[in-house]
Amino acid sequence: MEPLTNNIEALLATKDYGELTKAERDQVIQSYGQQEYERLRQVALSGQSLADAPTPPPSLKANLMKAFRQKHQRRNIPLHTITMPFWQAAAVAACMVLMGQFVRFGPVYAQTPAMAWEANDSIWFKKVTQIVADTALAVFSADEQLKALKESKSEIAATTTDQLPADKLLPQPVSDTPGWARRSALGTVENAPLLLMMH
Amino acid sequence: MPDHKQSKAIPTDEELMQRIQQGQESAFNTLYDRYSQRMYRYFYRMLGQSAEMAHDFTQELFIKIIEQPEAFDTQRRFSTWFYAVAGNLIKNEYRRKAKQPPQAPLDDAHHTPASMGALPDLDAEVRQAYIEKAVQALRPHHRACFLLRYQEGLAVQEISEIIDCPPGTVKSRLHYSLKKLNELLSCVLGPNA
Known part of the structure; x- marks a missing residue:
């Protein structure tokens, strides 16, 4: 048997002897002869017949798809698949409540009060109102008026926004002052709302 | 289009x-x-x-x-x-x-002597078993070339890249594979089979 030329090898893989063109037949007859070509063609076809079987079991695909999900989708953990003992869930909830309390009150009281007013009502209860810088609705500079106010506490209640020097009012940086903090700082001095901080 | x-x-x-x-x-x-x-x-x-x-x-x-x-x-x-x-x-x-x-001897398949003549009416299942045994009898690198070329239908050039050999070596291995299988399957793959 002559070594396979590229052309005849390609013919063996694709064509029966009867399908060959005249030129191809001449080439085959010079190399092998019809009978030998047909036998080798049968061998090549026997190789092609091996392609039908076997097939992998379905479980293989299921395993691999599972492995792929585990590898590439670790971040998407469905919450309903998480199991946890009751005591752990309760402990987590308690920690979250405590953390919430700290966040709720921490920043406001941690700050040094900008000013504090003391006033006594008619039955001698002392009332203290503290205002910190974060909680002021408006800030203005009025040292002289403040001095006057300090000398006479009773005038505080009479102070309203109409009487304030509007040209000296500065815009309050609201971004740092959440609504709940502002409300918590609203106090009253002798039943009058105290809305401003002076400095 | x-x-x-x-x-x-x-x-x-x-x-x-x-x-x-x-x-x-x-x-x-x-x-x-x-x-x-x-x-x-x-x-x-x-x-x-x-x-x-x-x-x-x-x-x-x-x-x-x-x-x-x-x-x-x-x-x-x-x-x-x-x-x-x-x-x-x-x-x-x-x-x-x-x-x-392991290279199973072809004679083990259904205990049929290899010298047996062509069996045109050989049952397809038995014939397939013969082919399987014959392919197993090939040396591994010949078998790899034969399977990649005829079972998988890959081109000679691609096979040469897969097994990292020159195309001439692939053709040579294919030649010996066909020759060997032709000998082993002579009883099965007669002209009328």
């Missing part, structure tokens, strides 16, 4: 690998459907017709894609790379066993 549209609709293996590298599950699913049977039967016949080993090796091969999809250079041809990785797994297995895979 319709062919162009169709080729756009059906992603190539290389495009699928790009998507797998991005973690797209559907791309892996499609690639598995394309290649699982091919690789399974290739392992099956290269590893002594063991279904268990074919299962394990096919799984290991696809796990490599899952674990390190970036190991594939998307500028290369995927099928060539994939068969080359499969071939390396087989070589490692041969080395691990430190011996060639």
Whole structure:
């Protein structure tokens, strides 16, 4: 048997002897002869017949798809698949409540009060109102008026926004002052709302 | 024009690998459907017709894609790379066993003497068993070339890239494979078979 030329090898893989063109037949007859070509063609076809079987079991695909999900989708953990003992869930909830309390009150009281007013009502209860810088609705500079106010506490209640020097009012940086903090700082001095901080 | 549209609709293996590298599950699913049977039967016949080993090796091969999809250079041809990785797994297995895979003698198949004449009305199942046994009787590198060329339908050039040999060597191995199988299957593959 002559070594396979590229052309005849390609013919063996694709064509029966009867399908060959005249030129191809001449080439085959010079190399092998019809009978030998047909036998080798049968061998090549026997190789092609091996392609039908076997097939992998379905479980293989299921395993691999599972492995792929585990590898590439670790971040998407469905919450309903998480199991946890009751005591752990309760402990987590308690920690979250405590953390919430700290966040709720921490920043406001941690700050040094900008000013504090003391006033006594008619039955001698002392009332203290503290205002910190974060909680002021408006800030203005009025040292002289403040001095006057300090000398006479009773005038505080009479102070309203109409009487304030509007040209000296500065815009309050609201971004740092959440609504709940502002409300918590609203106090009253002798039943009058105290809305401003002076400095 | 319709062919162009169709080729756009059906992603190539290389495009699928790009998507797998991005973690797209559907791309892996499609690639598995394309290649699982091919690789399974290739392992099956290269590893002594063991279904268990074919299962394990096919799984290991696809796990490599899952674990390190970036190991594939998307500028290369995927099928060539994939068969080359499969071939390396087989070589490692041969080395691990430190011996060639079992080569069952053809005469063992149904206890039929090889010198028996042509059997034109031979049952198809028995005939297939003969072919399987004959292919197992080939030396591993001849068998690899034969299976890649005739079972998988790959071109000689691609086979040469897979097994890292010159095309001339591939043709030579194919020649000897056909010659050997022609001898072994002379009783089965008669002119009227």
